[in-house]
Amino acid sequence: MTEPFVHPYIPNTAPESKAAMLAAVGAASVDEFYADVPAELRLDRPLDLPAPFTAEQDLVRHVEGLLGKNVSTRQRLSFLGAGTYHHYVPAVVDEVIGRSEFLTAYAGEPYEDHGRFQALFQYQSLMAELLAMDVVNVPTYDGYQATATALSMAGRMSGRRRILVASDVLPAKLSKVHDFVRVHLDLEFVETIDGVADVAGLVSRLGDDIAAVWVETPSHTGAVEAQLQKISDAAHAAGAVLVVGTDPIGYGVLTPPAEQGADIVCGDIQSLGLHQWFGGAHGGFIAVHDDTKFIMEMPSRLFGLATTDVPGEYGFGDVAYDRTSFAHREEGKEWVGTAAALWGIAAGVYLALMGPQGMRDLGELLLARTRYAQQQLGAIPGIALGDTAVHLREFTIDLSGAGLTAAGLVGALRAEGIEPGVAVGEHLLLVCVTEMTSQADIDRLAAAIASNTDHQTSETISTLEEQSA
Amino acid sequence: MTEPFVHPYIPNTAPESKAAMLAAVGAASVDEFYADVPAELRLDRPLDLPAPFTAEQDLVRHVEGLLGKNVSTRQRLSFLGAGTYHHYVPAVVDEVIGRSEFLTAYAGEPYEDHGRFQALFQYQSLMAELLAMDVVNVPTYDGYQATATALSMAGRMSGRRRILVASDVLPAKLSKVHDFVRVHLDLEFVETIDGVADVAGLVSRLGDDIAAVWVETPSHTGAVEAQLQKISDAAHAAGAVLVVGTDPIGYGVLTPPAEQGADIVCGDIQSLGLHQWFGGAHGGFIAVHDDTKFIMEMPSRLFGLATTDVPGEYGFGDVAYDRTSFAHREEGKEWVGTAAALWGIAAGVYLALMGPQGMRDLGELLLARTRYAQQQLGAIPGIALGDTAVHLREFTIDLSGAGLTAAGLVGALRAEGIEPGVAVGEHLLLVCVTEMTSQADIDRLAAAIASNTDHQTSETISTLEEQSA
Amino acid sequence: WDEPIIFELSTPGERGVLVTGIEAGVRDAVGDVVGDLPAGLRRAAPPALPEMGQMRVLKHYLRLSQENLGADFNVDIGQGTCTMKYAPKVNDQLVGTPALTAMHPLQNPADAQGVLEIVWSTERMIAEISGMDEVSLHTQGGSAAIWSNIAMIRAYHEANGEGEQRREVITTIFSHPSNAAAAKAAGYDVITLYPDADGYPDLEALKRALSPRTAAIMVTNPEDTGIYNPAIKDWVDAAHAVGALASYDQANANGILGITRARDAGFDVCHFNLHKTFGTPHGCGGPGAGANGVSAALAPFLPGPRVARESGTDGSTRFVVREAGEQSIGAVAPFFGVIPNIVRAYAWMMALGADGLRAVAEIAVLNNNYLLKKVLEIPGASAPYATGRRRIEQVRYSWQELFEETGITSEEIGVRASDFGMHYWTSHHPYLVPQPFTLEPTESYSMAELDEYAAVLAEIAREARETPDVVRTAPHNQTVHHTHHDDLDDPERWAITWRAYQRKYFGAPVDPAGRVGSAGDRIETGATAAEAAA
Amino acid sequence: WDEPIIFELSTPGERGVLVTGIEAGVRDAVGDVVGDLPAGLRRAAPPALPEMGQMRVLKHYLRLSQENLGADFNVDIGQGTCTMKYAPKVNDQLVGTPALTAMHPLQNPADAQGVLEIVWSTERMIAEISGMDEVSLHTQGGSAAIWSNIAMIRAYHEANGEGEQRREVITTIFSHPSNAAAAKAAGYDVITLYPDADGYPDLEALKRALSPRTAAIMVTNPEDTGIYNPAIKDWVDAAHAVGALASYDQANANGILGITRARDAGFDVCHFNLHKTFGTPHGCGGPGAGANGVSAALAPFLPGPRVARESGTDGSTRFVVREAGEQSIGAVAPFFGVIPNIVRAYAWMMALGADGLRAVAEIAVLNNNYLLKKVLEIPGASAPYATGRRRIEQVRYSWQELFEETGITSEEIGVRASDFGMHYWTSHHPYLVPQPFTLEPTESYSMAELDEYAAVLAEIAREARETPDVVRTAPHNQTVHHTHHDDLDDPERWAITWRAYQRKYFGAPVDPAGRVGSAGDRIETGATAAEAAA
Structure with missing residues (x-):
């Protein structure tokens, strides 16, 4: 470069400042600071990177140009779920987590970062009301990790290795959980019946070497587990704990698992005030009762209320910090690190805005739209519902009666601007509806599928006719 | 309504709260509070308004649906200016004026609103450096109002009625200025020559009844006035003041009018960090020297530095508050009210980010792109430049040589996704380029115009051929 | 925070944001455009703006923001007459779209159907709320709207040949002062009435003041006392009886939405502030936005351009822009008014509806x-x-x-x-x-x-x-202490800009370009930067 | 501010945001879905969330935000090892578009070409910066990336039949503790080395610790002391000599960008934190984002799904999604990773380029x-x-x-x-x-x-x-005073949620649904809400 490289992000690239600082430390050049880096490890050429856009207006044009190639779920009618859900995010949620104070803070102490501690304590507390449990962690990465950790906790507490998996689990989640726990735990699957747990089968497998029973509700296919109390009783009788993986979105109307005996409840908070973000905005919660045995196995930070020198004032701090890898490296429980705090704040704001009535209204709406969608799609000739369980938000339809593959239907409907769902089997399609999916949207999907089954049927017929001709 | 109307924006619609408050004040119903409103004036029916979207998600869908019908200058290649300009707005500008503290504040005192006072004092100070003047107001509504007020100040100071208008003025601006000042002042137009002031003609009209000479630079057509010092000298010799209406965007490279004798410099700040907003984001500045005679005629608030009880600390407050209509109703100078403070803060942030080098780079870029566009368009057969003055950002082209009307060309190019400029005469098109208009954009415009002139020419020829046939 | 004045944060050579470069093709074609400027047009020395890295500019203004008390932060009920209410965040989010910020007002109206429909619908809703026949949203604030009121009244009387005769405007002392000030600016003599002993507007005093010289009465109701004038219709009738018009300052109509309407009391013109009644944010003192409502008789005098709805023969509708007519007072502001606030006000009304407004x-x-x-x-x-x-x-x-x-x-x-x-x-x-x-x-x-x-x-x-x-001795708990306001009324001491401050207090030499010498050696001590976490 | 806990702000009946209604057609079709729930599935009492108007929720959290010290506000150089740097505002603005926030990860890849291209390009840039052959951006933070490192190492040894043999991981005390913790979580025994007298990593100690039982060394360099290990290549070579892999914690590579690269020192795997080196904001402790770089030998073990670029026969390129292969450690996180931060990191690199990174x-x-x-x-x-x-x-x-x-x-x-x-x-x-x-x-x-x-x-x-x-006795100037941390380590007294606090401190009755009694009568005195303008 002939001109000095000065960049708005790096104030001391200003030549006068740089020279003054070099002079102050008595260095001839920046090279001196790298004396410990052996010459043979030094890169002797510039990095081979694309030419930059140092002018902000050029950067914006470039990135907006790229993102402009995306076609979002505002342009497409989407029935996609499978772990990432399209719920409405109130404007106040985005306003709060967009505040520079929250967005750019990190790891300050309870004094200068009082707001962060309180906001996350409140997140814990709001989730606790929704879940009817006394302890919720500062969010871990996502529901996958939360579940993996919850099962590991059960293993560490019991010293047992076996986990009975009672529900259908999202395959990617299962992949993560399996790789995470496999050194310490063995996952054993009890096949589901009609979408939910085979309680009898489960009971028959229980024994004193079972660390935990793992129930997912809603399951991978959106089925709500109705026999939780029975499962819990059986698990407890065998000395196992009940780990429930869930999505908290429905607990305005559904009984929280803790009231049916769950010991650890875990899952993802993406539904609570986070955008879809191409699957890039998840946070994991782990909730337990106020029981030291469980709490001391939690790896995440737990913010708690504390008194201060001023009577009546609330202070905050880390509860039982000595559990953590920050305190004890490999002797801590798993590890703790930068995870998803901002998303936790978002979920807290969301729950505060929604309140009890909002969560109730939403829960009812989701149940109603789900059932309506099941009715409309199930009524199409050749289409059958995957099972008869109660469903929240997601359900499967079986296309085999219409001679359609799920992938084929997805392809056909994409051509009409519809993402009809996720192919989860050759003929099985996982369909998701939320409060963003109106009656008209569902009707449009039903019509589009119906027209494809018609088409398929007539094609089949004409193929048959051709063959017979 | 059968259910009580409870709205998130109105907390005391909560039935318990409403009842408690009514009880506290001893009122049976809200009706009692309207005892002074005569029955015959009471509306006896609900307002006839569209059904609302009380759920935020429905409101968002509705308004986004409407705004989605717009096709913005991101989708169209725009050469539109004429008072609203497409400049780049750095992200930090939007971040600062989006802060709730600034966005929702209003009229606090210098204590609780210290930040607002300092931010606006800094705006005044940054503009002052750009303009090389010592006094700048808290923004008034827009450049139209700023100019109307500036001329009124000249009238009040001198007791004279006549204003000589030396430049081409944007018609809408002239409309506003005329209606505003016409009771007190008479505008007289000295026709421009080749886009800029007819200095000799102007001098010949000067006399001891001239309150002010009004120069616009850049003018309505983007022409930069090169004879400002001469005009100023002549005006001052006649006891008139020189009022210069301008856009501050060029003063990184152009000599500020104050250095060529301007007494009042005024204009719009939209170019300095404000989006186009469909013409809905303007702010007016009025700058004068530190001369009590001028300052006491300014209607706007002026924030000044003050000492406090703490040595070395900066306090702020209103300078010469007694000028204002807040202090003296109709005895104040014009009036002061809610105008454009937030846009002033934006312009301040913009200037702080740009710094001297940024404003210089931008000024040079604008001059270069303008000249390039003049060259490219002027080189098209049948197209002539409107004048030979130095232009900044805007210039006119004369289409008469190509047999095209300006409106016709606009219509033709709109069909190609191009807004080629503003028709300002039957054959005259006002074209605007900024840092957002790349060389490629200009080349595309030139090609599109050229292809239309070709087409026009061949059409003309074929018409002639037909006629001769 | 004890945040310095921004000029004190300047470091030579730092940059806050870079400008895109001039393309080689452009540079080759045009040469040295700055060098080629005519004598006198080329700025001799660059403006003495501060030189700062981007993060420092941001930090400075974020800190200043924390030193400001927005309506979102306090129980903001102390700014009476100003109707500090919740400005919904969703509306800020809605207006932030490029589909609005990147619209140019002179684009093809066919490309602006969304925003034009919102302008038109907002006018119609405010017409219903006020009972007036036509509404304009051009003005940029409440006082500007008052100006439009009097400008239309003036044009009306002039059109009727009574411009010279009617030289007086009557207002009340508890009406907003801009009514008096704008009438004065429009060339009228202002007569201000005082209330009766009970604080009610004095109808008899009005009748004594009215005459064929009266152009208009311009009143606020309820007045700044919160008292509704029960004889308001008598006031309007009395004005009409002498041929004067009646202008209603409804900047703050917050207490009477859906209860009573301007036109029902006979008013000829009125205005609202969108930033008061209609929930748009106040922006530290603007941008606001005004809405002017008029009777049919005054409609020809409304500012322009106007948005109109046209129906096609097929029943479709489209929105068009019509230039101001012959009798219009013309442009009162650029283009269509304060668009971000118009859209916010529209969204605010649509979130509430008739029940909500009541x-x-x-x-x-x-x-x-x-x-x-x-x-x-x-x-x-x-x-x-x-x-x-x-x-x-x-x-x-x-x-x-x-x-x-x-x-x-x-x-x-x-x-x-x-x-x-x-x-x-x-x-x-x-x-x-x-x-x-x-x-x-x-x-x-x-x-x-x-x-x-x-x-x-x-x-x-x-x-x-x-x-x-x-x-x-308050304040005790602010970022700044008791301030000496006498500095601000003394021309020798007031300092309206940093450059004036440097010149007056430090005698900073001003070079030909107005660049002042280096800023004072004000030390920032950490000890006063202690409101950190507040 | 002396802002109460949010539950104390609840007022019965207030609403913060309303949910859209159930369409009549849906309701008619489905009936009473809540009433129809099977026994036990219907929640008996609603969750005891606070009931608050929207503005009060907003005000509460805005005030809390002001009680927080973001990197944008202070000279944030005190959080060593965490690389608190400027997270450019323009990047926040860029990622806020619906073209990103409203994208579902299972949409047709043809509809996601923009974001897929950014993921792919970011991987390639980080590959160049690290010298590694392949990069994955799946992980959600630095420690998660360390987990991926050890998970891949484990899978590698297992694939080579050495899973049972190699049970040890070696790290240093000045390497980030998550290296030790993640290795332990993956089932390894952890050996921690201490520095030599001069504070340099002790190569001889390493050689003594290495054996055929060693699965990997996992080290940070420069270490948390800021000291660069001049013998780093010898460390890697020594590990390789016993068949172990070398894993490089480059969470903070901020001082060596463009100076020296992980692969050039022979490392097999490494990771970066996008929220440290690559300028994404820290979000009060996440979301962060990790990038894992590997040599070609380790590439088959990378998490999936992966984004790939395909070229058409006509020279056009498109981006496709490939599911994880046989040897992959599988999904380590949902879908493609922390997309907002990946896009920010991309924009950050593109704003700087090679010169800028250096x-x-x-x-x-x-x-x-x-x-x-x-x-x-x-x-x-x-x-x-x-x-x-x-x-x-x-x-x-x-x-x-x-x-x-x-x-x-x-x-x-x-x-x-x-x-x-x-x-x-x-x-x-x-x-x-x-x-x-x-x-x-x-x-x-x-x-x-x-x-x-x-x-x-x-x-x-x-x-x-x-x-x-x-x-x-500090703090003296904060919104909160010296806090008694002993409360937090006593199971009888700790209160991790408001409901636990109510129960433990006030014996609030818990109804069957877990709803506690009314909150304590904590009075908010205005006097302590006095940091207003700070």
Whole structure:
């Protein structure tokens, strides 16, 4: 470069400042600071990177140009779920987590970062009301990790290795959980019946070497587990704990698992005030009762209320910090690190805005739209519902009666601007509806599928006719 | 309504709260509070308004649906200016004026609103450096109002009625200025020559009844006035003041009018960090020297530095508050009210980010792109430049040589996704380029115009051929 | 924070944002455009703007923002007459789209159907709310809207050949001062009426003032006292009887939405402030936005251009732009008005509907009468006029009793209130109500918040009696301390810009380009930067 | 502000946001879905969430935000190892578009070409920066990326039949503790090496620890001391010599961008934190994002799904999604990783380019060595190890001398620093450096800001000698006062949620649904809400 490289992000690239600082430390050049880096490890050429856009207006044009190639779920009618859900995010949620104070803070102490501690304590507390449990962690990465950790906790507490998996689990989640726990735990699957747990089968497998029973509700296919109390009783009788993986979105109307005996409840908070973000905005919660045995196995930070020198004032701090890898490296429980705090704040704001009535209204709406969608799609000739369980938000339809593959239907409907769902089997399609999916949207999907089954049927017929001709 | 109307924006619609408050004040119903409103004036029916979207998600869908019908200058290649300009707005500008503290504040005192006072004092100070003047107001509504007020100040100071208008003025601006000042002042137009002031003609009209000479630079057509010092000298010799209406965007490279004798410099700040907003984001500045005679005629608030009880600390407050209509109703100078403070803060942030080098780079870029566009368009057969003055950002082209009307060309190019400029005469098109208009954009415009002139020419020829046939 | 003036943060060579480069092809074609400028047009020295890295600029302004008390942060009921209410965040989010920010006003109207429809619909809704026939949204604030009112009245009388005859405008002392000021600016003589003993507008005084010289009455109702003029129709009729027009300042219509309408009382013109009644944010003092409503007779005088709806033969509708007509007062502002606020106001109305707007009014008056009761329970506070009667949306109170007892003024109490994170405002001048303060709780605050506010006033009143020095020497808990306002009225000492300050206080040499010498050696001590986490 | 816990702000019946209604057609079709729920599935009592109007929720959280010290507000160089740098606002603005927020990860890849291209390009840029062959952006944070490192190492050895044999992982005490913790979680025995007398990693100790049982070495370099291990290649070679892999924690590569690369030193796997080196914001502790780089030999073990670029026969390119292969460790996180941060990191790199990244590194080390000089000028402060030598991007300092002289601990100094609007952090445990504090100035701060920070430390050191009680009783100027942390380690007293607090401290009755009784009668006095304008 002939001109000095000065960049708005790096104030001391200003030549006068740089020279003054070099002079102050008595260095001839920046090279001196790298004396410990052996010459043979030094890169002797510039990095081979694309030419930059140092002018902000050029950067914006470039990135907006790229993102402009995306076609979002505002342009497409989407029935996609499978772990990432399209719920409405109130404007106040985005306003709060967009505040520079929250967005750019990190790891300050309870004094200068009082707001962060309180906001996350409140997140814990709001989730606790929704879940009817006394302890919720500062969010871990996502529901996958939360579940993996919850099962590991059960293993560490019991010293047992076996986990009975009672529900259908999202395959990617299962992949993560399996790789995470496999050194310490063995996952054993009890096949589901009609979408939910085979309680009898489960009971028959229980024994004193079972660390935990793992129930997912809603399951991978959106089925709500109705026999939780029975499962819990059986698990407890065998000395196992009940780990429930869930999505908290429905607990305005559904009984929280803790009231049916769950010991650890875990899952993802993406539904609570986070955008879809191409699957890039998840946070994991782990909730337990106020029981030291469980709490001391939690790896995440737990913010708690504390008194201060001023009577009546609330202070905050880390509860039982000595559990953590920050305190004890490999002797801590798993590890703790930068995870998803901002998303936790978002979920807290969301729950505060929604309140009890909002969560109730939403829960009812989701149940109603789900059932309506099941009715409309199930009524199409050749289409059958995957099972008869109660469903929240997601359900499967079986296309085999219409001679359609799920992938084929997805392809056909994409051509009409519809993402009809996720192919989860050759003929099985996982369909998701939320409060963003109106009656008209569902009707449009039903019509589009119906027209494809018609088409398929007539094609089949004409193929048959051709063959017979 | 059968259910009580409870709205998130109105907390005391909560039935318990409403009842408690009514009880506290001893009122049976809200009706009692309207005892002074005569029955015959009471509306006896609900307002006839569209059904609302009380759920935020429905409101968002509705308004986004409407705004989605717009096709913005991101989708169209725009050469539109004429008072609203497409400049780049750095992200930090939007971040600062989006802060709730600034966005929702209003009229606090210098204590609780210290930040607002300092931010606006800094705006005044940054503009002052750009303009090389010592006094700048808290923004008034827009450049139209700023100019109307500036001329009124000249009238009040001198007791004279006549204003000589030396430049081409944007018609809408002239409309506003005329209606505003016409009771007190008479505008007289000295026709421009080749886009800029007819200095000799102007001098010949000067006399001891001239309150002010009004120069616009850049003018309505983007022409930069090169004879400002001469005009100023002549005006001052006649006891008139020189009022210069301008856009501050060029003063990184152009000599500020104050250095060529301007007494009042005024204009719009939209170019300095404000989006186009469909013409809905303007702010007016009025700058004068530190001369009590001028300052006491300014209607706007002026924030000044003050000492406090703490040595070395900066306090702020209103300078010469007694000028204002807040202090003296109709005895104040014009009036002061809610105008454009937030846009002033934006312009301040913009200037702080740009710094001297940024404003210089931008000024040079604008001059270069303008000249390039003049060259490219002027080189098209049948197209002539409107004048030979130095232009900044805007210039006119004369289409008469190509047999095209300006409106016709606009219509033709709109069909190609191009807004080629503003028709300002039957054959005259006002074209605007900024840092957002790349060389490629200009080349595309030139090609599109050229292809239309070709087409026009061949059409003309074929018409002639037909006629001769 | 003890944040320096931005010029003190400058470091040579730092950059805040870079400008895109001039393309080689352009540079080759045009040469040295700066060097080629005619003599005198080329700036000799660059402007003495600060040189700062981007993060430092951001940090500076973010810190300043924290030193500001937005309506989103406090119980902002102390700025009476200003209708500080909740400006919904969703509306800010809605207007932030490029589909609005990147629209040019002279684009093909076919490309602007969304925003044009919103302008048109907003006009129609405000027409229904006011009962007026036509509405314009051009003006940029309330006082600007008042100007448009008087400008249309002036044009109307001129069109009727009475421009020379009607030289007077009548207003009341509890109407917003801009009515008087704008009428004056339009060339009128202003007659100001005072209330009767009960604080009600004095109809007899009006009748005495009216004459064939009267161009218009320009009144606020309810007035700044929160008192609704029960004889308002008589006022309008009396004005009409002498051929004058009646202009209604409804900047703050918050207490009467859906209750009573301007046109129903016979008004010819009126205006609203979108930033008061219609929930757009106040932006530190703008941009606001005004809406002018007129009767059919005044409609030809409305500003232009106007948005109109046209129906196609196929039943489709489209929105078009029509230039101002012959009789129009012309452009009062660029293009179509303060678009971001118009869209916000539209969204605000659409979130509430008819039921919601009426709930706004009813809860606003409920809140006000509740607060009135709470304030009157504070010894030393009173609400002059209309004793024992209800008020509409606000009340002008008085600390006169407390002042007589303690010598503490209303201004001093206001400054002390800032220590409690509260704000209040006295009143417009002149202080007809002695030791005034004006509270307007609007519909946005809960009972608990009103209680909290009243408790703070009660606490300060107690301090005024028991520890008056605490009040007198306030503020104690702000980022800045008691400020010496006498600096600001002395031309020798006032400093309206940094460059003037440098020149006047430090005699900084001014070079030919106006660049001043280096800033003073003000040291920033860490110790005062301690409000960090607040 | 003295902002209550949000549950204390609840008022029955208030609503924060409304949910859209159930369409009549849906309701008619489905009936009473809640009533129809099977026994036990219908929640008996609604969750005891607060009931609040929208503005009050907003105000509450905005006030809390002001009680937080973001990197945008302070000279945030005190959180050493964490690379607090400027997260450009333009990047936040860019990612806020619906073209990203409203994308579902299972949409047709043809509809996601923009975001897929950004993921792919970011991987390629980080591959160039690290010298590694392949990069994955799946992980959600630095420690998660370390987990992926060890998970891939484990899978590699298992694939080679050495899973049972290699049970040990070696790290150093100045490597980030998550290396030890993740290795343990993956089932490994962890061996931690201590530095030599000069603070340099001890190569001989490593050689003694290595054996055929070693699965990997997992080290940070430069270590948390800011010391670069000059023998790093020897470390890697020694590991390879026993068949172990070498894993490089480059969470903070800020001082060596464009200077030296992981692969050039022979590492098999490495990771970066996008929220450290690559300028994404820290979000109060996440979301962060990790990038894992691997050699070709490890590439088959990368997590999936992966984004690939395909070229058409016509030269066009498109981006496709490929599911994880046979040997992959599978999904480590949902879908493609923390997309908002990946896009921000992409934009950050594209704003800087090769020259810019090198400038980042060079200025970061310049700033660090400048600050080192300033801190060492403070009596009582020292920088143990590598005496007289330069450091890379950070330094772990010690107040041991000051402590011995005054009894004031590093923690106490940190608390006192908050009164100056500054923050600092001591170090990870154990405190091998006594009375530690770790400063990392990054490239984002100007010389003046570094001077200001050092001046605050000097001032506190002075206080520690002259007025130690001021330091010991800090904070004095925060929204909260000295907090009693013993509450937090006592199971009888800790209160991790509001409901637990109510139950434990007030014996609030818990109804069957877990709803607790009304909150305590905590009075909010206005007097403590006084930091208003700060």
